[in-house]
Amino acid sequence: MNIVTVCGMGMGSSLVLKMNIDDILKRKGIKADVEACDLGSLVGKVADIVVTTYELKLQVEDKGYNVVYVRSVIDKKALEELILDAVGKLKK
């Protein structure tokens, strides 16, 4: 499974998201490659799930990805629910 986290520069919120998602998936025993990238590099990436913040919804929503939006990149509880939900849907 490929998960790509996205932010404007690919090194701020996307990196925090990547680290938190890595932790969540590891804890749940789910294997996935999680990569952080910037908006400009997203197009062309293969991703089962793209994770970004609501602030970047406009820039991401028309790219044809399965996108999960978060409000706060450090709210691990909310992030965990969203990620596990998205991962669960993929498996079906």
Add this chain to the structure above:
Amino acid sequence: MTKATIRLNVKVKNWEEAIRKGGELLVQEDAVEQCYVDAMVRAVKELGPYIVIAPGFAMPHAKAENGVKQIAMSLLTLESPVKFGNPDNDPVKVVICLAAVDHTTHIEAMRELALLLSDSDKMSQIQSTRQVEEVLALIQA
């Protein structure tokens, strides 16, 4: 982050001034060129206030090629919170300006930062203290 890149209870009129004051500390430390500060402001104008990544917390940054000389961070706490235009996480009380040389070398610093941000007790202490040493101790603890 060092004593020289932390300022507490800073007075600013708006988000742009907050970024410029935080960026100025990085310029003084010779971590970035002045154009990096402009690039951080431009990023918010072009991409929106997505740098407000958690409630009350903004992390302005720009790309390394915009004048970063070395990896560094500066921290401001604001006397009065300012709005960045982020409906979920405004108003902002803590601003950490980040200068990264690439996408990976600051990953450890980001990990520590993410831990700090998710610790609401520490964050409220950082917002209320007037001692730079105390902020450093909280970050490094």
